[in-house]
Amino acid sequence: MAMTMHVDVVSAEALIFSGNAEFFTAPAEGGEVGIYPRHAPLLTRIRPGAVRIKLANSNEPDVILYVSGGLLEVQPDGITVLADTAIRGADIDEAKAREAKAKAEEALKNRKTQMDYAMAQAELVEAVAKLAVIEKLRKRGH
Amino acid sequence: MAGGKEIRTKIKSVKNTQKITRAMEMVATSKMRKAQERMRAARPYGEKIRAVASHLSQAFVDYPHPYLQKRDSVKRVGLIVVTSDKGLCGGLNTNALRLAVNKMKEYSQNGAEIAVTTIGNKGFSFMGRNGAQVISSAVGLGDTPHLEALVGPIKVMVDAYIAGEVDEVQLVYTKFINTMKQEPTVEQLLPLSGEDFKGPDHDYNWEYLFEPDAKTVIDDLMSRYIEALIYQAVAENMASEQAARMVAMKAATDNADKVIGNLQLLYNKTRQAAITKELSEIVSGAAAV
Numbered sequence: 001m002a003m004t005m006h007v008d009v010v011s012a013e014a015l016i017f018s019g020n021a022e023f024f025t026a027p028a029e030g031g032e033v034g035i036y037p038r039h040a041p042l043l044t045r046i047r048p049g050a051v052r053i054k055l056a057n058s059n060e061p062d063v064i065l066y067v068s069g070g071l072l073e074v075q076p077d078g079i080t081v082l083a084d085t086a087i088r089g090a091d092i093d094e095a096k097a098r099e100a101k102a103k104a105e106e107a108l109k110n111r112k113t114q115m116d117y118a119m120a121q122a123e124l125v126e127a128v129a130k131l132a133v134i135e136k137l138r139k140r141g142h
Numbered sequence: 143m144a145g146g147k148e149i150r151t152k153i154k155s156v157k158n159t160q161k162i163t164r165a166m167e168m169v170a171t172s173k174m175r176k177a178q179e180r181m182r183a184a185r186p187y188g189e190k191i192r193a194v195a196s197h198l199s200q201a202f203v204d205y206p207h208p209y210l211q212k213r214d215s216v217k218r219v220g221l222i223v224v225t226s227d228k229g230l231c232g233g234l235n236t237n238a239l240r241l242a243v244n245k246m247k248e249y250s251q252n253g254a255e256i257a258v259t260t261i262g263n264k265g266f267s268f269m270g271r272n273g274a275q276v277i278s279s280a281v282g283l284g285d286t287p288h289l290e291a292l293v294g295p296i297k298v299m300v301d302a303y304i305a306g307e308v309d310e311v312q313l314v315y316t317k318f319i320n321t322m323k324q325e326p327t328v329e330q331l332l333p334l335s336g337e338d339f340k341g342p343d344h345d346y347n348w349e350y351l352f353e354p355d356a357k358t359v360i361d362d363l364m365s366r367y368i369e370a371l372i373y374q375a376v377a378e379n380m381a382s383e384q385a386a387r388m389v390a391m392k393a394a395t396d397n398a399d400k401v402i403g404n405l406q407l408l409y410n411k412t413r414q415a416a417i418t419k420e421l422s423e424i425v426s427g428a429a430a431v
């Protein structure tokens with residue numbers, strides 16, 4: 001019997017693949033890696049690219065998955081791919097963080113003007129109601 | 143006495159409202175099913191990443207990660223508050239926000255400042271209104287949570303933690319227990335307790351090969367772990383939201399039924415009274431002749 005290892009490919013949003021494999025390749029940061037069962041423990045980042053899984057005891061074609069980066073953990077009897085759901089990078093993350101921060105500040109500023117607006121509107125409604133009452137009283141007086 | 147026509151109009155308007163609440167109930171039911179599936183789909187990632195981190199903590203202990211180190215004094219606390227974007231979901235957001243406010247009070251009594259990251263519109267406007275210091279936010283997430291939308295706001299908080307501007311990070315969200323029960327929860331996010339990574343795991347003693355180097359990989363792993371935890375909370379919150387909305391809308395529909403029943407009764411009584419009055423007038427008129 002050929003040696004096999006358990007392969008799990010998961011992303012934060014879903015379990016993408018889980019099954020036994022004879023051979024596995026992934027685009028690691030240092031270059032494409034091919035892994036057979038009983039590989040030494042390895043932990044590496046992976047680049048966006050294709051992951052190929054040769055299924056165990058089957059004549060089916062290899063499973064090919066696209067991952068947009070992530071982490072790869074190799075144990076002698078199993079492989080875990082922690083796939084990202086979006087392309088990541090230090091500078092991209094940084095930009096996103098800045099954007100989120102700016103948005104929060106911006107929205108807070110706007111909220112203030114919105115609140116002023118709401119308050120002004122409430123005052124206006126009140127004033128109109130008062131006017132209507134005065135109008136009514138005046139009519140009755142005549 | 144209210145005229146027959148007025149009551150009829152009122153009945154019609156209540157019926158229209160009921161149509162809306164019934165439709166919303168059905169929509170929430172179907173959305174809840176999907177949200178629950180997504181919540182379950184997110185679980186394996188969290189489990190796997192925790193397993194990897196636990197292997198790591200056993201195999202490699204030379205690099206004590208800042209996420210795992212407890213700070214001596216807590217001067218500033220970060221709060222990540224997860225709420226829904228839309229209302230009409232019963233007490234869901236109110237309860238979560240009340241919990242957040244209580245927590246904030248508790249911290250400020252101990253002399254700690256508070257910085258808030260809000261996820262979801264409701265929490266954002268609530269915190270903004272109450273003058274909390276909102277450092278980042280994610281709003282308008284839609285029905286499907288996407289990690290991509292959360293990365294930025296989370297990074298702001300985590301960066302603040304690393305820079306020492308925040309000494310502790312707590313996560314507030316509504317846990318989905320079942321369709322009828324959702325519970326507002328506070329969980330400590332940072333520093334991570336080392337307990338999370340210990341488990342009845344295999345005792346591998348092999349040293350890992352790291353590529354490019356240990357620090358980078360561990361940093362990446364840890365930040366993804368934090369994101370996974372928050373993503374899971376958001377997914378759970380969304381399932382809770384739909385469930386709460388379903389229940390709230392069902393109650394509204396049932397109430398509308400009751401109101402319609404009462405109004406119908408009142409209408410019939412009014413009609414009957416008018417007829418009786420008319421009859422007695424005719425009879426007394428005839429008697430007079």
